[in-house]
Amino acid sequence: MSAALRPGRHAARGFTLIEVLAALAIGSAVIAATAVLINNVALNFDRRTGLVGKTDQLLLAVDRLAADIGSARQVKQGDGADAAAAFNGDANQMTFVTGSSAGGGRGEEVVSLQVEETDGVNHLVRRRARWQGQRTPFAGVALQDPVRLIEGQVNIAFAFGSSGPDGTLSWSATWIGQPLLPGLVRLTVRDRASGADLLPGVQFALRADAPMGCAQPGANAECVAGKSASKEPPAKDPPPGARR
Secondary structure (H helix, E strand, O other), X not given: OHHHHHHHHHHOOOOOHXXXXXXXXXXXXXXXXXXXXXXXHHHHHHHXXXXXXXXXXXXXXXXXXXXXXXXXXXXXXXXXXXXXXXXXXXXXXXXXXXXXXXXXXXXXXXXXXXXXXXOOEEEEEEEEEEOOOOOOOHHHOOOEEEEXXXXXXXXXXXXXXXXXXXXXXXXXXXXXXXXXXXXEEEEEEEEOOOOOEOOOOOEEEOXXXXXXXXXXXXXXXXXXXXXXXXXXXXXXXXXXXXXX
């Protein structure tokens, strides 16, 4: 009887210790690979969501800047030959007087756009104050209500354009003490890591002393250079005998 049961015992024999350890090792590797895959998917989703949020923030900032810069007013400070426009600008900041259209019904305001750095992160901060009139010292206005329009690991810079007598457009890194406002303001926002321009070709037209073509939203360098044309076709002389 014992001899007859021996083959059955061998047939019911389970896994050896080596086989169990090998199965555990394979299962652990599968679990680890799955965890890495899930983590990568989550990181990519968060990164893409962050990029969409930053793009929306840039678009909102461009709209705000277009409203502010486009409504800049030609306000003189000083008398006689020393009179200068109430406009100070360099690569890191610009301060100017705006009309009521940018102030949300508050009347004329002084608006500043300042590039500030905190812990390696750059911020483009907007501040404002009520404009008390031409006799108010432009440089002494106390600005308040800071709002961060753009922030991130980016380099932010302004440039100021003006049209010459021959219609050519030139750019300057500063605009201080000039008798007139610049014709255009260019904003550059570049990613520090890649050097990519996040706002390629973004230029804001100041409409205070610009040609009529610059009065429309979205006007660019062509309007300041006098190259913009009306969308309506030029009027033609009526045929002979037609009623006038």
